[in-house]
Amino acid sequence: MNRLGRVVLALAIVGGTLGWYVTRPVTLPETVSERLTGDAQAGERIFLAAGCASCHMGTEDDADPLVLSGGAQFETHFGTFYAPNISPDRDHGIGGWTQADFLDAVMRGVSPQGQHYYPAFPYTSYAKADPQDMADLYEYMMTLPADATPSRDHDLGFPFNIRRSVGVWKALFMTRDWAVTGDLTAEETQGRYLAEALAHCAECHTPRNALGGMDRARWLEGAPNPSGSGRIPAIVGDDFSWTAFDISAYLETGFTPSFDVAGGSMSKVIANLGQLDKAELDAIAAYILRAADE
Incomplete structure (x- = not known):
């Protein structure tokens, strides 16, 4: 290999390594969840304010807003997203999640399997929340009815179906800074x-x-x-x-x-x-x- 080829290869390796690092899923420090004890009663207020049922309740006309079986469809120019089951069902919902799993999902957009969630899930906003509120929300949601409805896969074309690319999106647009600042009352x-x-x-x-x-x-x-x-x-x-x-x-x-x-x-x-x-x-x-x- 000539000198130019070696330089190109080295640059490709460096660029690939940097890209892999930038796009990696980043979770909360373990110490954040370790120091928190959730309160289900307080979590009910967070559940209402966060509007979890608005997207994740079933799609039937008479759907119970506390049965978070998912299924709502959101069409965008990136593809179609489907709200997942976030009921406490262990197989099809979040019943097997730990509190740390839950906080990583809602505040960092990272699944328990270490994959990026798509930002149709508003974790870019929840990232600004107080972790205690999210721990309370977790405890409350674990008291809700479990439902065994399987979540539906998103319908996304290339390159949007590559979850790792969401890491680039997060690097560009995810911030925990407030939009409205100044001397607020x-x-x-x-x-x-x-x-x-x-x-x-x-x-x-x-x-x-x-x-x-x-x-x-x-x-x-x-x-x-x-x-x-x-x-x-x-x-x-x-x-x-x-x-x-x-x-x-x-x-x-x-x-x-x-x-x-x-x-x-x-x-x-x-x-x-x-x-x-x-x-x-x-x-x-x-x-x-x-x-x-x-």
Whole structure:
């Protein structure tokens, strides 16, 4: 092999090694889970705020929101994603997961088998959550009914079916930095935690770039519906004139200021958020109005 060939080979080896390192699944330090004891009663509130049932409940019209058998279909230009079974069933759900497995999944997007989850799962938002809240959520979810419905494989074409490539996506777009910063009031700070971390409002209400990363410069400015049907509205900007009372009341009741009713996936979101304390809904409203000023 001539000198140029050896240089090219060396560069290829270095590049491949660097790429393998960058795309590796990164889990939480073991000490994070070791120091946590979850509380199922506290976890119920996290379950409602995080909206787990909105995506993972069954698809039947009379589906029980506490039976997380999965099956919901999400069509995107990357392919079709299917919500998995996350009930406590040991064979088809998460019943065999440890608390550490659960925290790695929801906060780092890494499966118990050490593979990347696709970011259709909003772990980019849950990454900002308090690990104690996620430990509480784990304990609560383990009290829910088990269901033996098998999860359905995603329908993705090349190259999106290569899970290792999600490591590149994470390196580019996954951050635990808050989108709305500055000198926030205590209420706005609470609302930011609820909206940015747990309720993951931006996952739907913020436009995305060609690779599916959120455009943080247009935070909450509305986005095309991933299903291709309609548009998810902006909740900031000149065309959004709701008051804090309007926002809080909508999240509690589903009624807009013009007495229209929330529909589609938002109706499921409100079915969960509407069970939170009014002070928490008021905090989300305060955060949204603050976000409009950023």
